[in-house]
Amino acid sequence: MIKGFPAVMAKLIKEFSKMPGVGVRSAERLTFHILKSSAEDVKALSRYIGEVKERVQFCEKCNNLSECEICSICSDNKRDPGKLCVVSSPNGVIAMEKANAYNGLYYVLLGELSPLDGVGPRELKIEGLLKRVKDENINEIILSTNFTTEGETTALYIMKLLEPFKIRVTRLARGVPVGASLEYADGATLQRAYEERR
Amino acid sequence: MIKGFPAVMAKLIKEFSKMPGVGVRSAERLTFHILKSSAEDVKALSRYIGEVKERVQFCEKCNNLSECEICSICSDNKRDPGKLCVVSSPNGVIAMEKANAYNGLYYVLLGELSPLDGVGPRELKIEGLLKRVKDENINEIILSTNFTTEGETTALYIMKLLEPFKIRVTRLARGVPVGASLEYADGATLQRAYEERR
Numbered sequence: 001m002i003k004g005f006p007a008v009m010a011k012l013i014k015e016f017s018k019m020p021g022v023g024v025r026s027a028e029r030l031t032f033h034i035l036k037s038s039a040e041d042v043k044a045l046s047r048y049i050g051e052v053k054e055r056v057q058f059c060e061k062c063n064n065l066s067e068c069e070i071c072s073i074c075s076d077n078k079r080d081p082g083k084l085c086v087v088s089s090p091n092g093v094i095a096m097e098k099a100n101a102y103n104g105l106y107y108v109l110l111g112e113l114s115p116l117d118g119v120g121p122r123e124l125k126i127e128g129l130l131k132r133v134k135d136e137n138i139n140e141i142i143l144s145t146n147f148t149t150e151g152e153t154t155a156l157y158i159m160k161l162l163e164p165f166k167i168r169v170t171r172l173a174r175g176v177p178v179g180a181s182l183e184y185a186d187g188a189t190l191q192r193a194y195e196e197r198r
Numbered sequence: 199m200i201k202g203f204p205a206v207m208a209k210l211i212k213e214f215s216k217m218p219g220v221g222v223r224s225a226e227r228l229t230f231h232i233l234k235s236s237a238e239d240v241k242a243l244s245r246y247i248g249e250v251k252e253r254v255q256f257c258e259k260c261n262n263l264s265e266c267e268i269c270s271i272c273s274d275n276k277r278d279p280g281k282l283c284v285v286s287s288p289n290g291v292i293a294m295e296k297a298n299a300y301n302g303l304y305y306v307l308l309g310e311l312s313p314l315d316g317v318g319p320r321e322l323k324i325e326g327l328l329k330r331v332k333d334e335n336i337n338e339i340i341l342s343t344n345f346t347t348e349g350e351t352t353a354l355y356i357m358k359l360l361e362p363f364k365i366r367v368t369r370l371a372r373g374v375p376v377g378a379s380l381e382y383a384d385g386a387t388l389q390r391a392y393e394e395r396r
Contacts, residue, residue, distance in 0.1 A: 004288075004295035006254050006265045012246040018239065019231050026219060032289075033217050034250050035263070041216065042251040046244045048210040052232050053240040056204050065233070067204045090202075091230075097202035 009035075061132075063108035063125050065090045073097075073106060080104045082139040086129065086158065088112045088151060092144055104142070107132065112150035113157055119150075121157065129158070133165050140168040147174060207233075259330075261306035261323050263288045271295075271304060278302045280337040284327065284356060286310045286349060290342055302340075305330065310348035311355055317348075319355065327356070331363050338366040345372060 005013065009031050016027035034042055058064070059071035066072070073079065073093070083104025087093055093106050109124045132138065141162060145151035155171060162169050175193040176185045185193070203211065207229050214225035232240055256262070257269035264270070271277065271291070281302025285291055291304050307322045330336065339360060343349035353369060360367050373391035374383045383391070 004292035006263050006269075008246060008249045008253055008265060009263065011242075012250050015239070015243040015246055018235075019228055021224060021227065028292075029219065030217055031250060034247055035254060037216075037251070039251060041213070042247060044209075045213040046247040048206060048213055049232055049240060049244040049247070051206045052210050052229060053235070053237060055206055056233060065204055065207065067206060072204075094202035094226075 005031075058108075058110070062106050063110050063128070064093050064106055078103075082137060083142065084132065084138050084140070085142045085144050088145045088154065092146075096144065102142075104140075109145070109154065112145055112148075112154045114150045114153075124154070126158070126161070130161065133162065133167060138167060140170060143169065143171045147172075203229075256306075256308070260304050261308050261326065262291050262304055276301075280335060281340065282330065282336050282338070283340045283342050286343045286352065290344075294342065300340075302338075307343070307352065310343055310346075310352045312348045312351075322352070324356070324359070328359065331360065331365060336365060338368060341367060341369045345370075 012031050012034065013024065013027045016022055016030045017024050019027075022030070034045075037045075055067050056065050057067075057069075059066040059074055060069050061074040062071060064071045064073065068075075080103050083102075084107055085096060085102060085104055086107045086109065087096065088109050088111065090108055093108060096102050096106070107129050109126065109129070111119055111124045113119060113121065113124065133141070141158075143155040143158060145154045159169055173196060174189065175196065176182065176189060182190070210229050210232065211222065211225045214220055214228045215222050217225075220228070232243075235243075253265050254263050255265070255267075257264040257272055258267050259272040260269060262269045262271065266273075278301050281300075282305055283294060283300060283302055284305045284307065285294065286307050286309065288306055291306060294300050294304070305327050307324065307327070309317055309322045311317060311319065311322065331339070339356075341353040341356060343352045343356075357367055371394060372387065373394065374380065374387060380388070
């Protein structure tokens with residue numbers, strides 16, 4: 001029981017403080033904000049929270065987040081169906097879309113291989129990927145898993161699986177971030193940037 | 199339009215990012231958290247947000263936040279009705295209650311005098327305070343507005359108003375915070391702590 005607050009405020013503070021990066025203090029501040037907000041804003045917030053949970057599902061074709069069975073990207077016929085960008089999570093799709101550089105389709109693995117955490121190939125959505133490579137007319141697979149140990153392992157694993165298909169498989173380039181100065185780039189990144197210079 | 203997100207997620211991200219201290223990035227993280235949370239947690243969060251706005255009102259006696267016309271503190275007959283602690287906002291009540299040192303009643307002014315921001319005595323709930331001092335059998339008023347310029351001004355103003363009533367009026371002590379080392383206390387605090395030594 002949080003002293004001094006009306007019961008329903010105490011309950012809301014408890015719910016808010018379950019959210020990532022929200023401590024009790026921030027939860028109190030958010031609760032006061034709700035009190036001060038307009039009735040319409042509060043209604044909208046409350047409704048969208050429920051709707052996100054009820055409506056958002058995984059696209060049956062690419063496993064991306066979607067409000068329909070097939071997501072808006074998969075059903076967009078202006079996109080190049082010959083390119084398939086493989087990412088670990090819906091966040092990857094969002095990052096790529098924000099960058100505004102890619103016009104093909106996606107496939108979301110919904111995970112990355114991590115043997116130490118008990119995540120093997122069975123935990124990822126790999127079958128659907130192989131099925132698409134067999135059934136569809138794909139020219140290029142762009143492996144866009146993260147550049148972490150787990151992401152690199154996953155990329156290597158999928159690269160091996162795709163070998164029999166004689167398909168072009170690429171990986172996003174590694175290097176110094178745009179706008180960064182050399183002195184702040186770490187050694188491993190600089191080494192890669194040098195090896196893969198062009 | 200936030201690219202890559204299903205429409206309802208984009209709407210929720212927009213609502214979350216209206217909250218204090220929540221940028222677009224945090225709003226995205228909170229939205230993903232909602233997606234991953236259990237259906238019960240999401241239902242609870244959505245419901246409590248609506249309920250806080252619908253149910254919480256100001257206590258008719260002390261202006262504190264309450265779910266009833268009279269708040270739980272004012273209607274608690276185990277508290278000392280002879281002591282009245284005057285605070286600027288419901289936050290003040292909560293802070294005092296957390297400290298667990300006070301067993302009297304409260305009066306919330308719902309503001310502090312700030313002539314530069316156009317907040318004069320009329321904007322505060324001062325009449326209700328004077329009425330209570332007249333009508334009830336109060337022995338002591340503890341002025342617990344903030345120790346900021348606005349809070350001190352408000353305390354001084356109310357002290358003047360209460361002079362005719364020949365009632366004991368006190369102010370919370372100023373000094374070095376418990377657990378703080380002297381070297382980090384600011385000069386004004388140390389000066390006060392020295393003057394008000396006991």
